[in-house]
Amino acid sequence: MKKFHSFLLKSFLGPMLMTFCIVMFILLMQFLWKYIDELVGKGLTWDIIGELMLYASATLVPMALPLTVLLASIMTLGDLGENNELLAMKAAGISLQKILAPLVILIVILSIFGFFFSNNILPVTNLKIKTLLYSVGQQRPELQIKEGAFTNGIEGYSIKVGEKDRKTSLMRRIMIYNQASREGNLSVTSADSGYMRVTADKKYMVVDLYSGCNYEDVRANGKPRNAKSNDYAFRRNYFAQQTILVPLSGFDFKRSDEGLFKNDYQMLNIAQLEIAGDSLKKELEQRKGYVFKNLIGRSSFTGPIDTSNTIKSKASYTLDSTIASMDFTDKKSAVSYALSMARSAKSNLATNKDEISYKQRIINRHRIEWHRKFALSFACFVFFFIGAPLGAIIRKGGLGMPVVISIFFFIIYYIISITGEKFVREGILIAPIGMWIASFILFPLGIFLSYKASNDSAILNTDLYLKFFKKIGKLFGKKKSA
Known part of the structure; x- marks a missing residue:
């Protein structure tokens, strides 16, 4: 079994390294396309450009890992199936679960590495690249x-x-x-x-x-x-x-102080995000309390209302009776004063609403970043249980069919993930649901595909579907002739 496990790991590591380089290259080109206008013609030296590319590559690793795992797993299992090696293993009495066992352990290790990278290395590289891009922006x-x-x-x-x-x-x-x-x-x-x-x-x-x-x-x-x-x-x-x-003065390339951005949510690890989130939450609650006290202070009641039985026994007041007892001048003054107080309260609430909404959005961004560090690592696990069964079912290796299927599933994951993140930012969904909804949807699909692959299902066999449609065509042909 050791030789078998070694053979399987070698078969997986080769495609994984190749696909990782390809995915990183594509994502890096996307980064260059996004910032090309800010970089071209700035007179930057090669060491600055190389440093920028290094930091950009590091920030893209968490996103590249899930797609790499998906593509490599489809290619590896598809290769084994296409060469009948997977069939030989099953004929020898080795189940698909035992075949995938060493790869599962490898993916668990890779997921842990992805979390460690997102939590400890990514905040540093985010700080470096943002500071460097800001410094470059001061050029030309x-x-x-x-x-x-x-x-x-x-x-x-x-x-x-x-x-x-x-x-x-x-x-x-x-x-x-x-x-x-x-x-x-x-x-x-x-x-x-x-x-x-x-x-x-x-x-x-x-x-x-x-x-x-x-x-x-x-x-x-x-x-x-x-x-x-x-x-x-x-x-x-x-x-x-x-x-x-x-x-001109002060336009030579100078590195900006990293302290300008070190408190940004993208530059914090899990522990720092929790501390910052708690502080922001306290500030928000204090601000809400201040707004409420200020609103009450502007009302007619500047202190607590005594509703004891002693007060109630002395007099009973109603709004209608109080207004009816006033003359026209007093009524006009009371209404004018009430309108003034209402307009003042409305203006005060409108002013504070924007500030409170802004603070809430900042808190949501901290929560998004906290969950993102776990969600992207878990995505490696999800994509493996989609890619490996798919590779065993379609039995096609190389960069043809696996690439198409991988891009299809990754786009689905990316669209759902981006939508959930947007809903969290706007306060429509809470962070645990919005940031994990893509994994919650695709993980059951991975379990279903694993079950089908374990039972040698022909769910993606095109010949099977062609035969099915041919049978339907013959049935309709017989009905017409009758």
Whole structure:
């Protein structure tokens, strides 16, 4: 049995390593596609790019492991079935459960490793990559300029671009406010189009402008800095082409302090998430209590209401009788005061509602991250019990059919998982249900497929279905002829 187990493990480890590399490559390409605009043209050195890729690869491991297990298990068992090795094992009296036993142990170890990675290594790599991406974002100020909005990141200048061509880097409808003199918007440059680039030493940004005009308020000699606007002479200069040299400072690549992001929920392990979640929950309860006390304090009753029998015996008040005893002026004043108090309470509740909702969403994100560390590890276990029986049933190895089936099941898992996570973020579902719903749905499917594979079911045998439809066709043919 030791040789058999060794043979089975070797048959599984080869496809697993291959598929892991393929899946990591695909996910890494997706990461590059997402951040390509923020990385291209930043003048980054190869060591920075390599470090970024290393951290990105580490953050993708928890997602890559379940798909790797699914694909490798289908390929391994499908290979064994296609070569009749699985049939030979069963003929020797070895059940499917005993065949899969060493692989089950391996998957348990892999799931434990996945949890350890998510809990201890992933928070560190998340912190590293977020800090590095933030630092990269400080590079090349001309690429930070967004369309249709003023950019104030360059000291002494406020720049607005109407449209930016990402292929040619041509910018249209450019407006530059020169505020270097700290006397307000006394110098404005408007241009139809232009280009922006940073010099090699990163000390200046060169702005080439075309078909524009300079508008400038010139202060007369001897006038104080706080002179009135009518003491300025207005000057307008048209140009066909103009180059502006904007001095830069602080745009060299500098690593940001990791302390800026270390308290983010993605940078915490299980213990830290629990502590942070408890603190946030206490803050939320305190805020709700404050809102309630503030609302009561604004009402007509500023203290506790005494409802003892002594008070009740002295007088009995009703709203209708109290209002009926008032004259018109008092009624008007009472209604006006009540409306004022109601509007004030409504405004106060609306203001605090957004803050309370925000705090609740932050708490939900902490709960999502806590459950995610377990759910992704358990997904390896779920996908193995889907992939291994499927491989034994379809009896097809290689990267053809297994890839198609693996992608199909992974997409189902991913869609359900993302939907559940969204419901948790919005407070529709609690975290234990939303984050585990995908596993709850697919795990029974794995048990069903394992049962079918143990009994040599032909559930995915295409020949069986073709024969079935041929029989139905013959029956309809006989009825028509009759």
